[in-house]
Amino acid sequence: MDRYGTNIFDSDPHASRRPASRQHQLSLGDVLEDAETGWVGAAIRVEKSGGVHLVDLEDRHGRIRSFPLGPGFLIDGSPVIVTPPSAPAAPAAPTRTASGSRATGPRAAQVALPSRIWVEGRHDADLIQKVWGEDLAYDGVAVDLLEGVDNLAAMLRDFSPGPGRRVGVLVDHFVAGSKETRLVNDALAKLPGRDHVLVLGHPYVDVWQAIKPERVGLTSWPEIPRHIDIKVGTLQALGLPHANQADIARGWRAILARVRTYADLEPSLIGRMEELIDFVLADRYGQD
Structure with a gap:
C-alpha cells in the first residue's frame, strides 16, 4: 500500500x-x-x-x-x-434536348446560315435560346431581334429574302384585328422574295404568357389593364418588385428559371417555333 x-x-x-x-x-x-x-x-x-x-x-x-x-x-x-459532403455522382447524359429532340452528345455549333429567325424582343430570344438553343446552334440558325414588329418592313427590305436567304418571324399577339397583324400585312405587301418569308405568332400580348402559369405558381396569368405595362402588372400580381427596368429584368430571370423544357410552354408557341425552324432549314434539308 x-x-x-x-x-x-x-x-x-x-x-x-x-x-x-x-x-x-x-x-x-x-x-x-x-x-x-x-x-x-x-x-x-x-x-x-x-x-x-x-x-x-x-x-x-x-x-x-x-x-x-x-x-x-x-x-x-x-x-x-x-467533414465535407461526398462529391455528387456525375449525372447521366440526357437523352433529349430541352426542345424534345433526341440528344446525340456534344456537338459543335455550325457556321450560321444566311437564313434567320427573327423575334420581337430580348425576352422572346431568351426563352427560345433556353428551349431550342442547342438545336439551333447545331443547325446553324441564328436568332435576331426585331426590337418590335414596327421594324419588320425596314428589316425585310435590308435583308432581301430570296433563295437560300429565308426569314422566319415570330410575332407576339398575332391575332385577327391586332396592330401586330396589320403591321405584318403592310410589311409583306409587294415584298420581293415574299415566298421566302414566313411570319407566325402566338396569341399572347407578351411571350411571358407563353410559359405555363403553373410554373410560377398560378392557375392562369393575370388580366392586366391596358393602361398598365403588362410586365409591370404581371410582376405586381406575382408579388415581385416592379418599380423599374432592373426589377423587370430580375423578375424575368426568375420566371425564365422555372422553364426546364418545351413541356413548360404552351402548345401555341411550341408549334409555331417548330414550324419556323423547319421553314428556315428547308433549303439545307430539301424540304418544301
Missing part, C-alpha cells in the same frame, strides 16, 4: 464524463450548432475557400453565418467533427 497515494497525473478524472466527438459527413439540410457561439442553423451551402471548407448555416430567422468545417459542432447536443 502506497501511503502517499498514486500520481495524480496518471489518470484524468474527467475523461469518463467527456463525450467523444464522432465523425459526421455533412448533408445539406443538417441542423448544426456551433459550440463556441451557440449559433444554430441548417446547412444550406458548402464552399471551399483558401483550402478550407466553409458551411453556411441559416437560422430560423433566415440569417446566415459561415463556419469552417471540422470539430466544434453539435448535432442534437452531441459533439461531432463535420
Whole structure:
C-alpha cells in the first residue's frame, strides 16, 4: 500500500464524463450548432475557400453565418467533427434536348446560315435560346431581334429574302384585328422574295404568357389593364418588385428559371417555333 497515494497525473478524472466527438459527413439540410457561439442553423451551402471548407448555416430567422468545417459542432447536443459532403455522382447524359429532340452528345455549333429567325424582343430570344438553343446552334440558325414588329418592313427590305436567304418571324399577339397583324400585312405587301418569308405568332400580348402559369405558381396569368405595362402588372400580381427596368429584368430571370423544357410552354408557341425552324432549314434539308 502506497501511503502517499498514486500520481495524480496518471489518470484524468474527467475523461469518463467527456463525450467523444464522432465523425459526421455533412448533408445539406443538417441542423448544426456551433459550440463556441451557440449559433444554430441548417446547412444550406458548402464552399471551399483558401483550402478550407466553409458551411453556411441559416437560422430560423433566415440569417446566415459561415463556419469552417471540422470539430466544434453539435448535432442534437452531441459533439461531432463535420467533414465535407461526398462529391455528387456525375449525372447521366440526357437523352433529349430541352426542345424534345433526341440528344446525340456534344456537338459543335455550325457556321450560321444566311437564313434567320427573327423575334420581337430580348425576352422572346431568351426563352427560345433556353428551349431550342442547342438545336439551333447545331443547325446553324441564328436568332435576331426585331426590337418590335414596327421594324419588320425596314428589316425585310435590308435583308432581301430570296433563295437560300429565308426569314422566319415570330410575332407576339398575332391575332385577327391586332396592330401586330396589320403591321405584318403592310410589311409583306409587294415584298420581293415574299415566298421566302414566313411570319407566325402566338396569341399572347407578351411571350411571358407563353410559359405555363403553373410554373410560377398560378392557375392562369393575370388580366392586366391596358393602361398598365403588362410586365409591370404581371410582376405586381406575382408579388415581385416592379418599380423599374432592373426589377423587370430580375423578375424575368426568375420566371425564365422555372422553364426546364418545351413541356413548360404552351402548345401555341411550341408549334409555331417548330414550324419556323423547319421553314428556315428547308433549303439545307430539301424540304418544301
